[in-house]
Amino acid sequence: NAGVTQTPKFQVLKTGQSMTLQCAQDMNHEYMSWYRQDPGMGLRLIHYSVGAGITDQGEVPNGYNVSRSTTEDFPLRLLSAAPSQTSVYFCASSYNTGNTEAFFGQGTRLTVV
Amino acid sequence: AQSVAQPEDQVNVAEGNPLTVKCTYSVSGNPYLFWYVQYPNRGLQFLLKYITGDNLVKGSYGFEAEFNKSQTSFHLKKPSALVSDSALYFCAVRDRETGANNLFFGTGTRLTVIP
Numbered sequence: 001n002a003g004v005t006q007t008p009k010f011q012v013l014k015t016g017q018s019m020t021l022q023c024a025q026d027m028n029h030e031y032m033s034w035y036r037q038d039p040g041m042g043l044r045l046i047h048y049s050v051g052a053g054i055t056d057q058g059e060v061p062n063g064y065n066v067s068r069s070t071t072e073d074f075p076l077r078l079l080s081a082a083p084s085q086t087s088v089y090f091c092a093s094s095y096n097t098g099n100t101e102a103f104f105g106q107g108t109r110l111t112v113v
Numbered sequence: 114a115q116s117v118a119q120p121e122d123q124v125n126v127a128e129g130n131p132l133t134v135k136c137t138y139s140v141s142g143n144p145y146l147f148w149y150v151q152y153p154n155r156g157l158q159f160l161l162k163y164i165t166g167d168n169l170v171k172g173s174y175g176f177e178a179e180f181n182k183s184q185t186s187f188h189l190k191k192p193s194a195l196v197s198d199s200a201l202y203f204c205a206v207r208d209r210e211t212g213a214n215n216l217f218f219g220t221g222t223r224l225t226v227i228p
Contacts, residue, residue, distance in 0.1 A: 004156075033215070040122075042203065042220040043157075058215060090156055092216075098209060099145050099164040102216060104156035 002026050006091050006105035013081040013112045021076040021108050023091030031094045032074040033058070033102070034066065036087040043090065049074055050097065081112045115140045117206050119219035126194045127227050134189040134202050134222045142210025146187040148178055151201040151221075160202075163187060174198070194226045 007022045025032065033048035045058030049068040063085060065077040074093075078085060088109050092102040116139045126132045138144055145164055149157040161172025168180045178189045187204060204219045 035218075040220060042117075043218040045215050045217075048215060092157075097207070097215075099162070101147060101159040101162055102157075103159070104149075106156045107154075 004091055004093055004103050004105040006089075006108050008108060009106065010109050011111070013078070013110065015081060015083060015112060017081050019078050019081070021078075021089055021091075021110075023074045023076065023105060024072050025074075025091075025093040025103070026072065027093060027095075027103065028071060029093035029095050029103075030071065031097050031102075032068070033092050034064070034074070034076045035090045035092065036060065037090060037107075038087050046076065046089075078110075081110075083112045086110060086112045115206055115208050115215075115217040117204050117217055117219035119202075119204055119222045121222050122220075123223050123225070125225045125227060128196055129193050132191050132194045132198070132224065132226070134204075134224060136187045136189065136204030136219060137185050138187060138204070138206040139185065140206055140208040142208045144187075145207040145209050146178075146180060147205040147207075147216065148172065148176070148187075148189050149203045149205065149218075151203065153200075157203060160189070194224075196226045196228050199224055199226045 004025045030051045034046040035043040044060045047066040049055045088107050091105045094100045094102040118137045147162045148160040163170050163180045171177045201221050205216045
């Protein structure tokens with residue numbers, strides 16, 4: 001049981017480039033989300049999904065797109081990378097949106113130069 | 114609106130001493146509360162949660178937390194700290210009554226246990 005798998009672990013982009021951060025979970029969780037972690041700011045929610053075909057914006061969605069075509073996968077797309085998007089990105093999944101805990105991937109460290 | 118405050122960026126404690134990492138929250142309804150730990154270059158790992166019932170919750174690695182509704186707090190505690198407990202700790206809240214889907218995190222507290 002792999003849990004939540006994120007790829008790549010590290011990435012360097014040039015300003016203006018686009019890329020997709022991959023996230024997959026094998027626990028049949030309906031709820032998935034993307035966070036970014038910045039020093040002194042904790043984790044901030046970018047986008048989330050309550051099931052296949054359903055996505056919604058979180059606290060800091062600008063510059064990012066998501067889709068949820070399957071229960072397992074929830075990719076995060078950076079449309080035109082900016083230095084302000086330099087961060088560590090975490091994908092998480094949970095069984096529901098109530099009292100169950102979230103499981104996190106190991107993160108993607110993104111640097112935009 | 115939901116929010117979480119972790120008032121201490123850094124907590125230092127000697128090995129073998131008790132430790133406390135503080136967390137206060139704000140929700141419009143009643144909360145689900147969580148503690149997570151992050152080791153260097155790793156994702157967050159779940160430690161414990163408060164759903165309902167007994168205000169003292171026990172979790173992984175000997176950690177426990179006490180829910181105090183009147184003080185809107187959920188402090189993390191351990192009776193005897195280990196060097197291996199050194200990590201970044203996050204408190205998180207979800208509002209059970211508004212139907213909000215999202216976990217809101219505090220800014221984290223770095224715990225250093227001194228040998």
